[in-house]
Amino acid sequence: MDIFRDSNFNFMGWAKVGLVISVIAFVASIVALFGLGKLNIGIDFAGGTELVLRFDELPSLEDVRSLAAEVSGGEPLVQRFGAEEDREILVKTPLVEGSEEGLRERLTARLDERFNSDLAGRFDLNQRGSAALASLLLEADPDGRGALDEEISDEERRVAMAAYYEQVAEAVVAERQRDGLLESWSELDAVEEVTPAVRQLLESETALGSYAVLRTDNVGPQIGAELRAKGLAAVFFSMIGMLVYIWFRFELRFGIGALAATVHDVAIALGAYALAGYEFNLTTVAAFLTVVGYSVNDTVVVFDRVRENLQQSRGGDLKELMNRSLNQTLSRTILTSGTTLLTVTALFVLGGEVIRGFSYVLMVGIIVGTYSSIFVAAPIVLIWDRYFPRKV
DSSP: OOTTTTOOOOGGGGHHHHHHHHHHHHHHHHIIIIISOOOEEOHHHHOEEEEEEEESSOOOHHHHHHHHHHHHSSOOEEEEESOGGGTEEEEEEEOOTTOTTOSHHHHHHHHHHHHOGGGTTOEETTTSOHHHHHHHHHHHOTTOGGGSOTTSOHHHHHHHHHHHHHHHHHHHHHHHHHHSSOOOGGGGGGOTTOOHHHHHHHHHHEEOOSEEEEEEEEEOHHHHHHHHHHHHHHHHHHHHHHHHHHHHHSOHHHHHHHHHHHHHHHHHHHHHHHHHTOEEOHHHHHHHHHHHHHHHHHHHHHHHHHHHHHHHSTTOOHHHHHHHHHHHTHHHHHHHHHHHHHHHHHHHHHSOSTTHHHHHHHHHHHHHHHHHIIIIIHHHHHHHHHHSOOOO
């Protein structure tokens, strides 16, 4: 489909205006990043603790946020995780000096005071692991395994009992993990390993807390610094790789233009991301690497057409050839960018909070990348050619 057939827009006539706009946007992004300190560094790079909690009844996010703030002494990130009917909450707390091992224990203790105050210290079947449950069952021996096999030694009997109750405990925990939370004792009816005696003991000696910790991640300061360095290195070397590739495939001037456009796109997308307040994490780095690839791909399409036109019109004016090439690839640029933008926008609107930051980077990157292919990469090539003309 050629929606701009025989177009003759004077893009290079607006090159200076485009570059001025780009410089202003670039400087504003740098100010937002370093002057205002707007970038919200996630625990992947800054260090901290991340928990995913599932509740029997979804509590107020503000209640959970205030508890997390008390524990961490900072500003935790608390948001709904997944669909509303899942009743899951994501909690991220910043790194606290002296608690590099993480804040899970302190946070769950405060959550228990708020949401499990009725348990009175009883064994929480939604919190404890299979090892602790197996130990409780072994001591109580509800199935009377200690009275069996009288011919074996006490040590052998103890080992056999431990293996038996470990299997029972693992089956109970597996049932809890299947849905994330045990909400009623009737759910244990589906567990073959749970005998009536075991169930009676569990109902009398344990309790079903109002929430469960589905996942815990803790990132220490050293790991955070390492991930930060590797993330920056990934973006840097990807851009250098693009420069070298375009240098060899085309010419150095085209590589410089593509590199300038890529730096422009990443900086502005990063500034917009910082102003939006989304958390910067490893997923965000993946989004920026995608932006780098998309930006260079769009630029390469334009430069490839410029090369073809240069071969057909040797000695022709580079500015006129650049304009012609941009007009010839305009339909492809608009259609590709437009359809991709529609998909990413749908992801941004409907994808949920977890991937909203990722899709936001792609949205901004596609728009800025399309702009930079025309008003940054191409003018930079012309400027380079003016000061460093190609020797024929």
